[in-house]
Amino acid sequence: MIEVKNVTKSFAGRVVLDNVSVNFEQGKTNLIIGQSGSGKTVLLKSIVGLHDIDSGEILFDEIDFTRMNFADKKEIRKEIGMLFQGGALFDSSNVEENVRFPLDMFTEMSLHEKLDRVNFCLKCVKLENANKLYPSELSGGMKKRVAIARAISLNPKYLLCDEPNSGLDPMTSLVIDSLIKEITEEFNITTIVNTHDMNSVMEIGEKIIFLKEGILAWEGTKKDIFKTDNEAITDFVYSSNLFKKIRKSQNKED
Amino acid sequence: MIKRGLFFHIGKYFLLMKKVFAKPEKHSIYYQQFLKEIENLGVNSLGIVAIISIFMGAVITIQTAYNIENPLLPTYLIGVAARDSILLEFSSTMVALILAGKVGSSIASELGTMRVTEQIDALEIMGVNSAGYLIMPKILAAMVFNPLLTLISMVVGISGGWAIGTLTDVITTQEFILGIRYAFIPYYITYSLIKTVVFAFIMTSIASYYGYYVEGGSLEVGRSSTRAVVYSSVVILLFNLILTKLLLS
Ligand SMILES: Nc1ncnc2c1ncn2[C@@H]1O[C@H](COP(=O)(O)OP(=O)(O)OP(=O)(O)O)[C@@H](O)[C@H]1O
Ligand SMILES: [Mg+2]
Numbered sequence: 001m002i003e004v005k006n007v008t009k010s011f012a013g014r015v016v017l018d019n020v021s022v023n024f025e026q027g028k029t030n031l032i033i034g035q036s037g038s039g040k041t042v043l044l045k046s047i048v049g050l051h052d053i054d055s056g057e058i059l060f061d062e063i064d065f066t067r068m069n070f071a072d073k074k075e076i077r078k079e080i081g082m083l084f085q086g087g088a089l090f091d092s093s094n095v096e097e098n099v100r101f102p103l104d105m106f107t108e109m110s111l112h113e114k115l116d117r118v119n120f121c122l123k124c125v126k127l128e129n130a131n132k133l134y135p136s137e138l139s140g141g142m143k144k145r146v147a148i149a150r151a152i153s154l155n156p157k158y159l160l161c162d163e164p165n166s167g168l169d170p171m172t173s174l175v176i177d178s179l180i181k182e183i184t185e186e187f188n189i190t191t192i193v194n195t196h197d198m199n200s201v202m203e204i205g206e207k208i209i210f211l212k213e214g215i216l217a218w219e220g221t222k223k224d225i226f227k228t229d230n231e232a233i234t235d236f237v238y239s240s241n242l243f244k245k246i247r248k249s250q251n252k253e254d
Numbered sequence: 255m256i257k258r259g260l261f262f263h264i265g266k267y268f269l270l271m272k273k274v275f276a277k278p279e280k281h282s283i284y285y286q287q288f289l290k291e292i293e294n295l296g297v298n299s300l301g302i303v304a305i306i307s308i309f310m311g312a313v314i315t316i317q318t319a320y321n322i323e324n325p326l327l328p329t330y331l332i333g334v335a336a337r338d339s340i341l342l343e344f345s346s347t348m349v350a351l352i353l354a355g356k357v358g359s360s361i362a363s364e365l366g367t368m369r370v371t372e373q374i375d376a377l378e379i380m381g382v383n384s385a386g387y388l389i390m391p392k393i394l395a396a397m398v399f400n401p402l403l404t405l406i407s408m409v410v411g412i413s414g415g416w417a418i419g420t421l422t423d424v425i426t427t428q429e430f431i432l433g434i435r436y437a438f439i440p441y442y443i444t445y446s447l448i449k450t451v452v453f454a455f456i457m458t459s460i461a462s463y464y465g466y467y468v469e470g471g472s473l474e475v476g477r478s479s480t481r482a483v484v485y486s487s488v489v490i491l492l493f494n495l496i497l498t499k500l501l502l503s
Binding site: 045048050070074075076077078080082084086088089090091101102104105106 | 279280283367368371372373375376378379380381382383
């Protein structure tokens with residue numbers, strides 16, 4: 001479980017996260033939704049310590065991460081798999097080396113075992129026969145999938161994904177979503193996913209938090225989303241016509 | 255990053271160096287990186303070092319010959335003067351300044367790009383000390399390989415001097431050889447190599463500092479790589495003065 005307690009973060013006086021408190025539960029896919037610029041990425045990066053927060057606390061399974069020194073943070077971070085919004089693949093390494101990197105760094109596996117693991121992870125993201133390609137030779141969606149493979153290669157205890165399916169076609173997007181949900185349940189991981197894709201919300205959202213201009217404006221499950229009267233979230237959700245129709249038909253049934 | 259004072263940067267630089275020289279997570283991985291950097295920063299600089307050395311040697315020889323067109327001075331002095339300027343100054347400082355341009359801008363832009371595309375963040379999140387993993391192998395590779403470049407530059411430079419001297423008939427081969435052996439002080443080579451090692455540290459660490467702390471986008475990466483070259487060159491010149499005072503007087 002990852003607990004975020006009263007976290008505030010500002011850049012040059014501009015508040016981007018305003019007193020956010022939320023628990024991300026273990027074995028569940030926790031979703032952070034919100035408009036572009038609402039602070040989703042900043043929240044994710046604050047959780048893992050890439051941004052220093054102004055005030056508040058972050059706890060990883062009850063261990064206070066905020067006040068840890070660099071060496072202890074490193075130990076926790078070995079358990080974190082993170083997918084960056086832009087992928088953040090290592091340009092000078094090919095696909096295989098990218099996914100293998102955490103294994104090289106932190107395990108004593110033989111090369112053969114490592115390659116098996118790499119190929120397994122690449123298969124999970126439906127990316128076979130791309131082992132020797134370099135990031136510059138990949139499409140945007142392929143990069144994203146390699147980055148997911150890298151994030152899960154060490155069997156993380158915490159998986160943080162910043163928009164795992166932006167830039168992917170609906171089919172692949174579905175595959176990635178179900179992959180995230182599967183490994184979360186199978187390995188009892190604490191997973192946090194940033195998204196503004198309502199399809200993902202309906203596919204994998206168990207616990208959902210809604211950020212609006214840095215404020216936690218709503219919290220609930222995907223069922224709750226259609227029942228709530230919270231204006232901020234209905235505006236966000238029903239900006240899609242499809243969901244307007246769903247809402248209408250649901251209201252008729254009631 | 256730009257408008258802050260000198261002491262801010264010096265402090266931040268030393269804190270970075272402390273992180274760079276922390277204990278590696280895994281020695282074998284760092285060693286692989288080290289070998290890669292030997293090739294990137296060292297072997298790939300052989301060509302440019304050879305070219306500038308041969309021209310430098312040639313120009314010094316012609317200039318010296320022009321300056322001592324006095325029948326009372328023996329011709330072999332051309333060899334002596336060329337040798338001493340190459341050993342003392344050109345193969346260490348000149349070569350270091352050229353390399354600060356080549357190696358410095360490549361390090362700063364490589365690290366800067368990794369910073370703005372979040373590759374450095376990705377390393378940090380994995381629990382890797384990104385500064386150590388990325389920077390230490392570069393600094394060590396340059397400190398190990400640059401002395402070899404300096405030695406090569408000395409040999410090539412003196413050969414360039416001999417070639418142009420004999421081709422233009424300002425000096426014969428015998429006189430030139432007499433000159434480069436005349437009153438030869440081996441310590442000059444040691445002095446030059448000590449400077450080279452210090453300059454190698456300066457150019458790689460300062461370039462790494464500017465690359466590692468880039469904020470923004472590709473524009474800032476370009477700016478910081480320019481800044482890396484300018485500041486490492488200035489610091490190299492400063493340390494050239496300090497080391498010369500310390501080692502030669
Ligand atoms: N390093 C930074 N320095 C200054 N401001 C920043 C920085 N990073 C983010 N911000 C600001 O914080 C706000 C939230 O940004 P964030 O990246 O979290 O948005 P987001 O919800 O992830 O949006 P998107 O869906 O487009 O990725 C934005 O207004 C942005 O300008
Ligand atoms: Mg974002």
